[in-house]
Amino acid sequence: MNNYVDYILEQAKNLLAIDSPSGYTAEVTAYLLEEYKRLGYKARLTGKGGVLADLGGEGEAILLAAHVDTLGGMVAEVKGDGRLRITNIGGMNANNAETENVRIRTYDGACYDGTLQLIDASIHVNGKYSDTARSWDTVEVVIDEPVSSKEDVEKLGIMTGNFVCFDPRTTITSSGYIKSRFLDDKLSTAILLGYAKYLKDEHITLPRKIYQHITVFEEVGHGGCGSVPEGTVEFLSVDMGCVGNGLACTEREVSICVKDSAGPYSYQTVTGLIRAAKENGIGFAADVYPFYGSDADAALRAGYDLRHGLIGPGVYASHGYERSHKDGVENTLKLLAAYIG
Structure with a gap:
C-alpha cells in the first residue's frame, strides 16, 4: 500500500x-x-x-x-499598546504555543502575521522571564505591523473575535517521521x-x-x-x-x-x-x-x-x-x- x-x-x-x-x-x-x-x-x-x-x-x-x-486562538482583546490578548480554541496550551508564528484572520478577509510571545519577552530586560507561569493571561500576540496603540490595530480591521491560526511547521524526515502541529x-x-x-x-x-x-x-x-x-x-x-x-x-x-x-x-x-x-x-x-x-x-x-x-x-x-x-x-x-x- x-x-x-x-x-x-x-x-x-x-x-x-x-x-x-x-x-x-x-x-x-x-x-x-x-x-x-x-x-x-x-x-x-x-x-x-x-x-x-x-x-x-x-x-x-x-x-x-x-x-x-x-486547535487555535481567538482575539479576546485589542490592548492599549497594540498587542493582542487571545483566548484558546480547544486544548491549545500556552506552555507549548509560546514563540509560535501566527496568522490573524479578520472579518473582512485580511490576514496579518504575528508571533505569540510572553509579555515582556526579552530575557535581557525581564528578570522574571523564567519564573513566569505561562497562561493565556501572560502571553500575547505581537503583530508584525507598525502598531503601538489600540487605534493602530483597529485601523487594520483587527478586532475581538478574529481567529488566530498557528503555524503547523510541517516536515517529513527521510526516516519517515511526520512532525507538525x-x-x-x-x-x-x-x-x-x-x-x-x-x-x-x-x-x-x-x-x-x-x-x-x-x-x-x-x-x-x-x-x-x-x-x-x-x-x-x-x-x-x-x-x-x-x-x-x-x-x-x-x-x-x-x-x-x-x-x-x-x-x-x-x-x-x-x-x-x-x-x-x-x-x-x-x-x-x-x-x-x-x-x-x-x-x-x-x-x-x-x-x-x-x-x-x-x-x-x-x-x-x-x-x-x-x-x-x-x-x-x-x-x-x-x-x-x-x-x-
Whole structure:
C-alpha cells in the first residue's frame, strides 16, 4: 500500500497548510469537497459545515469519522499598546504555543502575521522571564505591523473575535517521521481520503454501506453529534492514537482505543478490530487513553444508538508539536481495509 501512503502524506501536507481552527473551516472543507469529487465520490456539506461522503455499498452502514478542525486562538482583546490578548480554541496550551508564528484572520478577509510571545519577552530586560507561569493571561500576540496603540490595530480591521491560526511547521524526515502541529486530526483525515482512493482504484466490492464524515467541531466537543446517516449501526472514529508513559503504542503502529475518559468502547467493535489486526499481521497496540474524547463519544452522547470504536496512527506530544510515522499511517490504512473487508 506504499502508493496510497504517498498519497496520504501529500494530502496531509495540503490539509495542514490550510488554517482551520474550530469555527474557521470553510476553506479546508472546500478543498475536501473538491478532492472527493476528483476521487469520484459524492460528498456534501452538512449543516454544521462538515463533509459527508458516500463511498458506496449496501446494507447496514458504518460511518468512518475524522476531524479537520484544529486547535487555535481567538482575539479576546485589542490592548492599549497594540498587542493582542487571545483566548484558546480547544486544548491549545500556552506552555507549548509560546514563540509560535501566527496568522490573524479578520472579518473582512485580511490576514496579518504575528508571533505569540510572553509579555515582556526579552530575557535581557525581564528578570522574571523564567519564573513566569505561562497562561493565556501572560502571553500575547505581537503583530508584525507598525502598531503601538489600540487605534493602530483597529485601523487594520483587527478586532475581538478574529481567529488566530498557528503555524503547523510541517516536515517529513527521510526516516519517515511526520512532525507538525495538528496531525490531530488532519493526518487521519488524509488516511480516510487514502482509504477512499484505495477502494476506487482497487475496485473493491464493499460488504456493507460506507460513509465518511469529516467533522469540524471535534476539538470543542460536538463534532460527531449530528449528521449520522440513516441506517448507520457502527461509528468508527479515525483520530490520533495516544503515545506516552504507560501506553503501549508507538508512532509506527495503529492504536486501538479500548477506553477513554467517556468509558469503554463497544466490545464487539474492539474485538473485531483486534482480530483483524492479528489475522493480517498489522502492527497495533490496544491502549486506555486517560484524557481523551472522540467524535464517536459525542455521537453516543447525542443519543445515537450505535456500536462505536476508535483507531488511529500513534501520535506523540499531542496538542503540541506532534510526531507520527508513515508506518503508523500504513498500519491504520491496512486495519481499515482488513476490518471492513
